[in-house]
Amino acid sequence: MQISVGGQWRMETPWPEEADDALADIADQRVREVRLAAADLGPWDTSLLVFLVQIVTAARSRKVPVHADLPDGLARLLQLAFAVPPQEGAARKDATTSFLSNLGESVLKLPPKLADFLSFLGEITLAVWHLFLGRAKMRSQDFVAAMYESGVQALPIISVTSLLFGLILAFVGAVQLTQFGAQIYVAGLVGIGMLRVMGAVMVGVVMSGRVGAAYAALIGTMQVNEEVDALSTLGISPVDFLVLPRVLALTLMVPLLTLYADLMGVLGGYLVGTLMLDLNPLEYLNATTRMVPFHHVIIGLVYGTVFGVIIAVAGCYQGMRCGRSAQAVGLATTTAVVHAIVGIIVATAVITVICNVLGV
Known part of the structure; x- marks a missing residue:
């Protein structure tokens, strides 16, 4: 499967309709490899890089080899995007805990807080005794x-x-x-x-x-x-x-x-x-x-x-x-x-x- 990018790619303009089709086609089991090329590529910014990163990520998820024939600057940026693998667990997770979990956690925090408060009361009592x-x-x-x-x-x-x-x-x-x-x-x-x-x-x-x-x-x-x-x-x-x-x-x-x-x-x-x-x-x-x-x-x-x-x-x-x-x-x-x-x-x-x- 060959994907050729061309024309103008700007953040303020939406992607071409063919871009979404190309992303969907990678999921096809008949695709054995992906070739990236550039034809008549006009002005571009990071929106093009984002598209290419999604293409490469989708292909790698299926263990499909990717061959890139892109301009030097775009190729280096694409290579830099995958230079460091994502760290496991670094992504923020929107984990929600149940009411019982929150209640149990609050109850478990009570004994240390109560002990600290009683210790503070003891310090005040000793201070009053020292005053006498x-x-x-x-x-x-x-x-x-x-x-x-x-x-x-x-x-x-x-x-x-x-x-x-x-x-x-x-x-x-x-x-x-x-x-x-x-x-x-x-x-x-x-x-x-x-x-x-x-x-x-x-x-x-x-x-x-x-x-x-x-x-x-x-x-x-x-x-x-x-x-x-x-x-x-x-x-x-x-x-x-x-x-x-x-x-x-x-x-x-x-x-x-x-x-x-x-x-x-x-x-x-x-x-x-x-x-x-x-x-x-x-x-x-x-x-x-x-x-x-x-x-x-x-x-x-x-x-x-x-x-x-x-x-x-x-x-x-x-x-x-x-x-x-x-x-x-x-x-x-x-x-x-x-x-x-x-x-x-x-x-x-x-x-x-x-x-x-x-x-x-």
Whole structure:
């Protein structure tokens, strides 16, 4: 079988119809050899080389000998195309794994991740113990700066979100209570809802996105810049120097912010009760003190303390385990926020069940 190429071959123009016929004819079992020639060949580019490579590849797949009588430049390019054989397994494969395979792989990755997280918690525990013994490498100015960042600077956003959430709780309760002339019970609904759990949850969610992400981004960037490695080289524990002040600051400030959020939420309910439901201001305050026992405040502080630990540990852990690229810092920041919020939800469920079992 002889294949003669000629005329003009350009990338912007389609192949001649005879080219596809020639490729199809090579599959004929009667073809015993292939001869390539060029007749009246005009301007050409790599499209001609691609066609010839396909011809030779199809012929070699059938172990049919190929004889080429082509111009020198085209012959050298064709010879160069087959100078190095393709490496086995080098081609990219679009392999798809089943759902069960992905699930099994994820389950197998859990034990090492859990062991690493428990090791990190152990390091934090040892750092706290060293702090009590006076041997921690934590600087007081870092602790104060972390308190300022997670406390004072968070007051505006906590004020707005808690006030609006108190308004929402009051409006939702008023929709049903006004039908029975029981508007005064809006005070108890808002007070118990905010002081017992919702104030702490609102603070936890806001602080997860604001402070937890900042911790992960800051420590992750230090990992990229090899500053954490430099601390280890100098004999300074990164957990003592970077993690401990942030964990202590957030554990202390989140309960205080929870108290502030409770007050702002009650204020939001107060505004709805006095301005929208025409309740007497003193009557609303008196109903709040009667319907909301003090132990709800203690429970809210327990929620806030646990949430502070979860947010700080999630942010610092993702920062300390961050990769060495800008993309890794972004991933660590996002993961820290997600893990902190999920941890808050799980902790809320666990503490709520415990409180119901204990009857408090």
